[in-house]
Amino acid sequence: MGMTFEKIEEGRFRLNVNGYVCPHPQIYTKKSLEKLGSGDILELIFDNPSSGESIEAMIENDGDEVLEKKTESGQFEWHIQKA
C-alpha cells in the first residue's frame, strides 16, 4: 500500500505511511504539516519505530504538539496539532 493523505473533516487530516521505512515517514509528516494551517490536526499512522523518534524530535523543535499516541501490534497512531 502506498502513502495516503486525506481530509477527514474540517481542520483534521490523516496521513498513512504504513509500510514505509526511513526517511519516508518523517519527510511525509514534515511536508504534510507544512500544508496544514495553525491549529489543524494531523492523524499520522506509521509502523516504522525509528521514524517515530525523529518525528517526535521534529514536532518538539517546531513547537507543534502531540495530542494523542496509540500503539497497537507495531502500528503507531499519533494525533499532532500544528502550532
Place this chain on the structure above:
Amino acid sequence: MQQQVADVAIDGAGLGVMTPEEAAKRKKRIWALGLLGFFAIISVGSFAFNEYYIYLSVYLWFGMIYGMCLQYGRFCFSSAFRDLFAIKVPRMLVGIVIATLLFGVVSAPITAIGLSTFHAAPVSSHAIIAGVFFGIGMVIAGGCASSSLYKTGEGNMNALIVILSISVTQALFADVGGWANNFVPEAWHMSAAERGLPASINVTDGWVDQYLAGYVWNQPALTYAGVLGMSNTSAAGAFVGNLLVGIVLPASVLLAVVYVIYWRKGYRRKSQKAGKDVSGLKGELVGYWSMIIANKRTAIAGLILGIAAALHMLVIQGLRVKFGFKNAGTLLDRIGWDYGLSVQGTVFDPGYWYVTTQEAQWVGWTLQKMGMNMQDNIYFGFVNGIPNPAINPADWMSFALIGGAAIIALYHNEFKFKKPTWETAMWSVIGGALMGIGARLGLGCNVGAFFVRVANGDCSGWLFGLGMAGGAYMGVKFFNWWTERKLAKEAASCGL
C-alpha cells in the same frame, strides 16, 4: 461474554489471566531468551570442540553488544545526516559524535601502549568521493550499513534487501574486469603492474584491483599524531595528536555549529515559553547541554558503543598474543578450515567493529562454490579471502549483531515482520548498491571508514564523513522532490 473469554489466555504458571496482547509480549520475551541461549550454546559448544573458537566468540559477543546498542538507541548514521538536512533534527548526529568521542577516549590508552589492532588507511580525495556514493546510498536505502543489520533484527525485510544489495554489489564490483578495464587510467594500470603481486591475482584485469594497487596504495596512510610529528604509540601521539586534535577539537566545533544552526532557536523558544532564563553564557551552555542529553536512549547507546568498540580491539589483540598469530587465517588453518584463505594465508580479521567486507565475503564464497573464480582479485584473493561464512569471524559478529538487535526488539515488543512494497524494495536495492560501491571505494562503510577511523585519529575518517554528509544532502534533496511530487497530488484532492 464468550468473546471476552476467548480473548484472554491463561499464563503458563497459572497464576493469572493475560490479555492476548500480554500473552504475545510474553511469547516474544521467551523468544528473546531463546535467542540468547542459542548464541550461548554456539559459544560454549564451539569452545568445547576447540579452544581457538573463543576468538570467533569474542567477535560474536561484541557483535551482540553492538546490535543491542544500535537497536536500543535507534542508532543510525544515515539518520544522523538525513534527519539533520531533511527535518532539522540533530539528535542522532549528536549521539554519533558522543559515541565517537568515547570510542576515541578509550582507544587512546590502548593505542599508546601498542595494543591497538587499528591500522590507518590511505588518505586522499578518494575517501570523499567514496563517502558521497555511500551517503547518497544510505539515504535512498533508508539506513546505513550497520543500521540495516539492526533493522533486520527488528524484522524489517527492507533492511534485509539492503544487506543483500550491499553484499552482492561489493562482491561483483571487487571482481569486475574485462570491459571495466577501459575505465582504468593508464597511470594506475602501470603502477599496479609494477607491484609484483602474485600471478593468481591477475592485477591488470580488474577495475578495483588497479584502483587499489595503482592508486590507493600509493597514497600516504596518516594519523593526526603522525602529521604532528609524534609517534602513534606514544602518550603524546595518542592523546594529543589523535584524541585532542583528531577527535575532540573537530567534534566540539561540529557540535557547536549544530547547536547554533539546528538547536538553539527551538531550545530558546521552548525555555522562554516555560519562563526560564536563557540569557548570557550560562543560558547558552545549558542549551548546549540540553542538546547533548536530548535523547537519553541514543546517548546511553552511544556511550556503551564507544566503550565496547575500544575494548573489542584490546580483547582481540590479547587473544592474538595469547595464541601467537597476527591474523585469523592462521587460526582457521590450525583448526583445519583452509578453504578460501587468501594467497597470503589470511582472512578478513579487522580486530574491531566492521560491517561490509564480511557481507561481500559470503557472496564471494557462494559465487566461488558456483564455479566462478572470485579469488583472482586483490580484495578476496590477496587480502581478505572467502572463508566459509560459518567460520568467518567477522560473519559471526554480523550474525550476532542481528541477533542482539532481535533480542532487544523482542524484549521491548518492537519486533515486527515488515514486508517490503515494490517501491521500498526498489529503494533498498538502489541504495544498497550505491553503499556497496562507496564501501569498496572507501575501503569501508560508515563504521569501518568513518566511525572507527575518526575514533583512532586516522586522517581519512573525517574526509569520508565529509563526503557522506554531502551525499546525504543530495539524497535528501532527491527525496524532498520525490515526496513533494507524490504528496502534492494527494493534497490537491483535499483542497490544499
